[in-house]
Amino acid sequence: xxxxxxxxxxxxxxxxxxxxxxxxxxxxxxxxxxxxxxxxxxxxxxxxxxxxxxxxxxxxxxxxxxxxxxxxxxxxxxxxxxxxxxxxxxxxxxxxxxxxxxxxxxxxxxxxxxxxxxxxxxxxxxxxxxxxxxxxxxxxxxxxxxxxxxxxxxxxxxxxxxxxxxxxxxxxxxxxxxxxxxxxxxxxxxxxxxxxxxxxxxxxxxxxxxxxxxxxxxxxxxxxxxxxxxxxxxxxxxxxxxxxxxxxxxxxxxxxxxxxxxxxxxxxxxxxxxxxxxxxxxxxxxxxxx
Numbered sequence: 001x002x003x004x005x006x007x008x009x010x011x012x013x014x015x016x017x018x019x020x021x022x023x024x025x026x027x028x029x030x031x032x033x034x035x036x037x038x039x040x041x042x043x044x045x046x047x048x049x050x051x052x053x054x055x056x057x058x059x060x061x062x063x064x065x066x067x068x069x070x071x072x073x074x075x076x077x078x079x080x081x082x083x084x085x086x087x088x089x090x091x092x093x094x095x096x097x098x099x100x101x102x103x104x105x106x107x108x109x110x111x112x113x114x115x116x117x118x119x120x121x122x123x124x125x126x127x128x129x130x131x132x133x134x135x136x137x138x139x140x141x142x143x144x145x146x147x148x149x150x151x152x153x154x155x156x157x158x159x160x161x162x163x164x165x166x167x168x169x170x171x172x173x174x175x176x177x178x179x180x181x182x183x184x185x186x187x188x189x190x191x192x193x194x195x196x197x198x199x200x201x202x203x204x205x206x207x208x209x210x211x212x213x214x215x216x217x218x219x220x221x222x223x224x225x226x227x228x229x230x231x232x233x234x235x236x237x238x239x240x241x242x243x244x245x246x247x248x249x250x251x252x253x254x255x256x257x258x259x260x261x262x263x264x265x266x267x268x269x270x271x272x273x274x275x276x277x278x279x280x281x282x283x284x285x286x287x288x289x290x
Contacts, residue, residue, distance in 0.1 A: 004036060004067040004136060007126050009148050011038040011057065014101075014119045015066070019112040022072060026079045027268050030071045030097055030111045034123060034138070037061045040148050055148075067125060069138035071097060072268035091268060092140070092231050100141040120144045126255055131264060139255060225280070228272035234279035238286075245286050257281035 004010070016033035041047060042055035050058050071093040076082035086094060086105060098105045100121040110116060126139045229237070235254070242250050258267055258278050270278070 001035070001064045001066050004065040004125055007136065009040040009122065009124050010034075010036040010060065011120060011122050011144050012036040014116050014121065017111060017114060017116045019108050020070075021078055022266055022268060024266055025269055026077045027075060027266075028073050028078060028084070028108065029268075030069075030073060030093070032069045032071070032116075032138075032141075034067055034069055034121075036063070036065045036067070037120070067123075067136065067138060069123065069141065071138075071141065072266070073097065075268060092235065095232075096141050099146075100143050122146050122148075124251075126252075128255075129259060139251075225276070227276050229276050229279060230272060231270070231275050234275040234282075237279055238282050241283070242286070250282070250286055253282045253285040254278070257285060 012034045014032050015035050018031045020029050020031045021027060022029055037060055038057045039060040040055065041050060041052075041058050046058075047053065047055070052058070072091055073094045074084040075089045075091060076084045082089075084090070094105060097103055101116050101119050103110050103116065121141050122144050123141045124139045125136050127134050128137045225237075238250060238254065258270070260281065261274050261277050262270055
């Protein structure tokens with residue numbers, strides 16, 4: 001066996017599973033050793049190498065490659081006895097783990113008793129830079145049959161609606177005194193070409209039409225976004241407003257900007273204000289109009 005040494009999307013088997021905690025904060029995390037059995041190939045060189053014409057899954061089992069995934073589930077310290085409440089302090093991995101493995105999310109025993117061993121899942125391997133060193137890590141997981149380029153975007157309709165409702169409430173509420181948005185948001189390429197705001201923003205502006213002029217730039221509209229949000233809210237905002245931006249470009253920008261904001265911290269330690277910065281930085285980096 002050898003370690004996976006190239007980025008990409010894989011299908012593979014969970015060969016070992018355990019429940020652990022992060023070193024710095026004591027947050028609960030699922031730890032899986034994954035053995036790659038298939039890889040998604042879509043670049044010209046790989047297609048020619050495997051003698052195929054269209055992007056497809058190819059057999060990868062002969063290479064015997066493995067990688068260990070560390071999936072932080074809640075932003076709550078075990079040592080401090082903080083409650084773990086799905087939807088409040090759960091992280092994106094909590095939902096993805098349920099979708100990928102069928103775990104019900106109600107008990108941690110399943111993650112620690114080998115119940116998930118031999119499950120086949122899909123996972124994405126990408127680069128992670130920490131303290132000047134670059135290594136490969138599992139960025140996210142999903143069910144084995146999930147569309148490769150849409151693995152993080154397919155929430156069910158009820159969840160999408162609930163997030164939309166929360167976003168509307170947050171935008172209509174009176175804004176408390178807060179610092180201005182990070183510079184990256186106002187520097188968004190979208191600022192050079194104003195576009196119509198999404199529907200959730202239309203109602204508040206209609207009420208103030210007689211007193212306040214419509215914003216004319218993306219930077220002015222960015223100032224109306226909440227200064228704090230969860231990781232899931234930040235991700236869904238980016239996805240819902242990505243327009244024609246390629247999924248791979250959005251994903252790469254997300255990983256890069258989350259790393260920039262986190263600095264020398266675990267990504268799981270980011271605060272709601274930090275996730276708002278990640279949201280704005282990704283919007284600016286990809287040039288998403290909103």
